[in-house]
Amino acid sequence: MAKAQEKLSARVVEKPLDLSAIKTVAAVDVAYKEDTARAGFVLCSFPECAVVKAKFMEMEVSAPYVPTFFFLRETRPVLLAVRGESFDVLLVEGHGKAHPRGYGLASHIGLLVGRPTIGVAKRPLRGSPRNSFKRVGKAYVSVGHLINLESALRIVESLLDEGYPMPLKLADRLSKRGRI
Numbered sequence: 001m002a003k004a005q006e007k008l009s010a011r012v013v014e015k016p017l018d019l020s021a022i023k024t025v026a027a028v029d030v031a032y033k034e035d036t037a038r039a040g041f042v043l044c045s046f047p048e049c050a051v052v053k054a055k056f057m058e059m060e061v062s063a064p065y066v067p068t069f070f071f072l073r074e075t076r077p078v079l080l081a082v083r084g085e086s087f088d089v090l091l092v093e094g095h096g097k098a099h100p101r102g103y104g105l106a107s108h109i110g111l112l113v114g115r116p117t118i119g120v121a122k123r124p125l126r127g128s129p130r131n132s133f134k135r136v137g138k139a140y141v142s143v144g145h146l147i148n149l150e151s152a153l154r155i156v157e158s159l160l161d162e163g164y165p166m167p168l169k170l171a172d173r174l175s176k177r178g179r180i
Helices: 002-009 070-082 105-113 149-158 166-177
Strands: 024-033 036-045 051-060 089-093 117-121 133-136 139-145
Touching (some): 024 070, 036 070, 036 166, 051 070, 070 105, 089 105
8 A cells, every 4th residue: 555655655646726716715623432433524715714614524534544544444434525516726634745644635636536635734744855745833744745845834823723724623523523
């Protein structure tokens, strides 16, 4: 699987985004309770960050947690949460290029959904290249797919609430409590 991550990392596209064209930012997070994955999806207007939609779903866990292979466990719940949704940018609770093999959950989801994604995490992974992420407030931001780091930083900075992007705070709350 490590070789597949390294190979897939070459498919990640980094490019600047026209921030004036962004109207919505979505966020997704997954929490676990025993053998159940609980996904929270939140869609917000940008840059105001008014909640447009929130969605909660539960499903059986289909893969174990394996460090640095987080994407194997989270892909199914994240894809089910974002299915059928329309958004300009997706914030993913997890790393993108800030991964020892340059391909974390945010990159994987970005490649699968074909939308700009940003990886947002609470701490950097050991072995991640230093230039693959930047700290913004309490968040470590990295490229997921179809965005560059500068654009990702500007988007996350504009959404900060007490050091963390508000859409992800809401998605986290939703995934843990079933409500915002």
